[in-house]
Amino acid sequence: MRLNEQYQELLRLEKEINHxxxxxxxxxxIKELMLDLARDKAYSRLKTKENHLIMLECFFTxxxxxxxxxxxxxxxxxxxxxxxxxxxxERKYRKIQYCGLRIxxxxxxxxxxxxxxxxxxxxxxxxxxxxVVVFETKKREDNILRIAQWLRRKGDILxxxxxxxxxxxxxxxxxKLLREEAEIWLSGQQEERAAELLNRIRSLSQExxxxxxxxxxxxxxx
Numbered sequence: 001m002r003l004n005e006q007y008q009e010l011l012r013l014e015k016e017i018n019h020x021x022x023x024x025x026x027x028x029x030i031k032e033l034m035l036d037l038a039r040d041k042a043y044s045r046l047k048t049k050e051n052h053l054i055m056l057e058c059f060f061t062x063x064x065x066x067x068x069x070x071x072x073x074x075x076x077x078x079x080x081x082x083x084x085x086x087x088x089x090e091r092k093y094r095k096i097q098y099c100g101l102r103i104x105x106x107x108x109x110x111x112x113x114x115x116x117x118x119x120x121x122x123x124x125x126x127x128x129x130x131x132v133v134v135f136e137t138k139k140r141e142d143n144i145l146r147i148a149q150w151l152r153r154k155g156d157i158l159x160x161x162x163x164x165x166x167x168x169x170x171x172x173x174x175x176k177l178l179r180e181e182a183e184i185w186l187s188g189q190q191e192e193r194a195a196e197l198l199n200r201i202r203s204l205s206q207e208x209x210x211x212x213x214x215x216x217x218x219x220x221x222x
Contacts, residue, residue, distance in 0.1 A: 126162030
């Protein structure tokens with residue numbers, strides 16, 4: 001595809017997507033939009049090249065994951081809440097990205113608190129935060145942990161849990177993330193779930209000690 005043809009196809013796609021999103025973002029309409037775009041050859045070529053389409057693809061991935069998990073928790077909103085076009089998708093995406101970067105770069109607390117409150121006002125799920133933070137930041141585990149702790153302090157316990165659970169799925173056997181999830185369950189008086197996580201931590205610690213002992217033996221230090 002020549003550059004001019006690619007540009008014209010992108011304009012066509014953006015116009016169509018904006019029209020579809022403006023008409024509504026309920027389950028059926030997002031499902032139909034995903035299916036129609038999957039059949040569009042130009043979209044298939046451009047979805048990994050153009051920023052707006054890359055972000056839209058990310059939102060589709062988040063939306064699919066949310067629909068499997070959020071309804072059973074009583075959460076009716078999803079990542080397309082108050083999205084009426086591609087500009088709204090970029091706005092939401094950038095807010096999550098900037099949140100991760102502010103945390104990662106140790107900006108003053110007032111700047112971090114502001115962006116956390118923005119995410120809460122936008123009803124952005126912990127699951128959505130996790131996916132973008134993993135994709136857009138370097139200190140991914142630390143950023144997930146610290147954002148979850150911020151959400152807890154602001155009283156958004158459910159999204160803190162969703163975020164740290166996503167972290168534990170993305171980065172298995174990270175003690176700090178396991179411990180954070182255990183603390184959240186304990187705060188909700190869910191001792192059995194907390195105990196399962198704490199047992200995993202103890203098991204990991206034992207494995208680490210055994211591994212270190214073997215290393216010392218091989219090195220001749222034991």
